[in-house]
Amino acid sequence: MERDRFPDDFLWGAATAAYQIEGAVSEDGRGPSIWDTFSHSPGNTENGDTGDVACDHYHRWPDDVRLMQNLGVEAYRFSISWSRVIPEGFGQPNERGLDFYDSLVDGLLAANITPFVTLYHWDLPQALQDKGGWANRATVDAFVEYADLVVARLGDRVSHWITHNEPQVVTFAGNLQGRHAPGIQDLGTALQVAHHLLLSHGRVVPVLRSARAGAQVGITLNLSPALPASDSPEDQAAAQRFDMGNNRWFLDPLHGRGYPRELVELYGDRMPEIGDNDLDLIATPIDFLGVNYYFPQTIRAAPLSVHPLGGQNRTPEEEVAAGREITAMGWPVVPEAFTQLLQRVHADYAPKAIYITENGAAFDDKLEDGAVHDPQRIAYLRSHLDAVLSAINTGVPVRGYFVWSLLDNFEWAYGYSKRFGIVYVDYTTQERVLKDSARFFERVIDESGLPAEASPD
Numbered sequence: 001m002e003r004d005r006f007p008d009d010f011l012w013g014a015a016t017a018a019y020q021i022e023g024a025v026s027e028d029g030r031g032p033s034i035w036d037t038f039s040h041s042p043g044n045t046e047n048g049d050t051g052d053v054a055c056d057h058y059h060r061w062p063d064d065v066r067l068m069q070n071l072g073v074e075a076y077r078f079s080i081s082w083s084r085v086i087p088e089g090f091g092q093p094n095e096r097g098l099d100f101y102d103s104l105v106d107g108l109l110a111a112n113i114t115p116f117v118t119l120y121h122w123d124l125p126q127a128l129q130d131k132g133g134w135a136n137r138a139t140v141d142a143f144v145e146y147a148d149l150v151v152a153r154l155g156d157r158v159s160h161w162i163t164h165n166e167p168q169v170v171t172f173a174g175n176l177q178g179r180h181a182p183g184i185q186d187l188g189t190a191l192q193v194a195h196h197l198l199l200s201h202g203r204v205v206p207v208l209r210s211a212r213a214g215a216q217v218g219i220t221l222n223l224s225p226a227l228p229a230s231d232s233p234e235d236q237a238a239a240q241r242f243d244m245g246n247n248r249w250f251l252d253p254l255h256g257r258g259y260p261r262e263l264v265e266l267y268g269d270r271m272p273e274i275g276d277n278d279l280d281l282i283a284t285p286i287d288f289l290g291v292n293y294y295f296p297q298t299i300r301a302a303p304l305s306v307h308p309l310g311g312q313n314r315t316p317e318e319e320v321a322a323g324r325e326i327t328a329m330g331w332p333v334v335p336e337a338f339t340q341l342l343q344r345v346h347a348d349y350a351p352k353a354i355y356i357t358e359n360g361a362a363f364d365d366k367l368e369d370g371a372v373h374d375p376q377r378i379a380y381l382r383s384h385l386d387a388v389l390s391a392i393n394t395g396v397p398v399r400g401y402f403v404w405s406l407l408d409n410f411e412w413a414y415g416y417s418k419r420f421g422i423v424y425v426d427y428t429t430q431e432r433v434l435k436d437s438a439r440f441f442e443r444v445i446d447e448s449g450l451p452a453e454a455s456p457d
């Protein structure tokens with residue numbers, strides 16, 4: 001029988017990341033990360049925005065926890081700033097940085113909110129980048145040391161761990177396109193970075209799992225389905241290569257299949273150095289796969305000189321011309337692709353469990369008379385939650401959903417110009433205002449299902 005409610009034990013959460021919300025970048029001994037350097041270099045972010053203050057969550061976290069508690073949020077996914085707890089990336093730990101996360105975890109547990117801790121959400125300590133960053137194999141060892149430290153401090157209370165957030169973005173936005181920190185544009189470097197991210201993941205899985213009986217460890221991938229722009233064999237092949245390069249490049253090795261052969265040949269001498277045991281380590285079994293879904297890509301064939309995968313995605317204007325709604329990011333709204341993606345991941349890789357670790361949308365929200373009416377976000381959340389329910393109804397083991405994001409925050413190269421929160425942040429006063437979508441999400445949690453739509457009259 002089709003269920004119209006989510007399972008009783010389905011977990012409802014909200015997600016954030018350290019550099020996007022914490023601020024306090026020079027406080028209590030925190031060292032600089034690559035995002036401090038990158039955002040402070042002219043021309044890298046919209047309006048020159050930086051994470052220096054962000055949502056000031058470092059000081060306001062008790063209010064933010066209370067806010068989640070009031071909404072009925074059951075789990076909170078946050079990331080640890082590596083350079084806050086080890087300012088130089090390896091070596092000397094910073095006790096005051098550890099104290100911050102220690103108090104946050106205690107505060108969450110006291111509010112009955114389950115912490116989901118991400119170790120790496122893009123903010124590599126600058127000191128490690130100065131030594132080659134993720135392209136340097138020594139960074140993998142530093143990551144293991146970092147995981148050891150965090151587990152020693154939080155592992156008695158944290159049961160859910162995510163090693164990396166979206167290694168695809170770190171790889172390509174950060175090291176091929178240069179639009180994210182550290183701003184490198186080199187395919188060989190990018191592929192070496194991807195390999196080391198995956199290797200570091202595999203190496204810390206047992207470290208995190210050892211923390212506590214029953215600890216669950218996973219990795220979060222941003223998966224973007226690749227839809228061919230037409231039936232032509234060229235577009236179909238380009239879409240398949242896109243899928244190999246962005247989705248399967250991470251999914252396949254994590255599931256013991258190594259890197260997709262066709263691309264290994266295409267990349268040729270730009271392929272990374274791979275140690276003898278690396279692929280086995282990368283395939284260390286995990287307890288869950290974190291899936292971040294926002295939108296699919298519609299791909300048409302293009303010369304290799306245009307894109308290393310020989311494909312090009314449709315522009316926002318083309319998406320609109322094709323009849324699709326787009327968000328403030330220019331991303332098309334395609335909930336049915338979410339169901340298909342989850343079914344495909346289940347069919348092809350059969351992870352033990354899946355958590356939707358991010359899903360949400362940016363729109364041009366306005367604070368008017370103390371309220372933020374965001375019907376488009378509510379519609380987006382409704383249709384995407386419905387898509388998750390459809391996947392569950394066909395047997396996909398989705399165990400929870402984290403909305404991106406709890407708060408409006410620093411949206412990387414877009415600075416503060418894009419608002420993803422269900423809670424509006426007034427950056428001049430740091431006041432938090434619940435958007436209508438926060439009230440909607442509160443009802444979803446309460447009913448563990450989709451509230452009936454209000455009738456138009």
Ligand code: IFM
Nearest residue numbers: 017166292358404411420
């Ligand atoms: O803000 C980001 C987040 O850091 C990672 N996933 C996508 C979000 C929206 O772009």
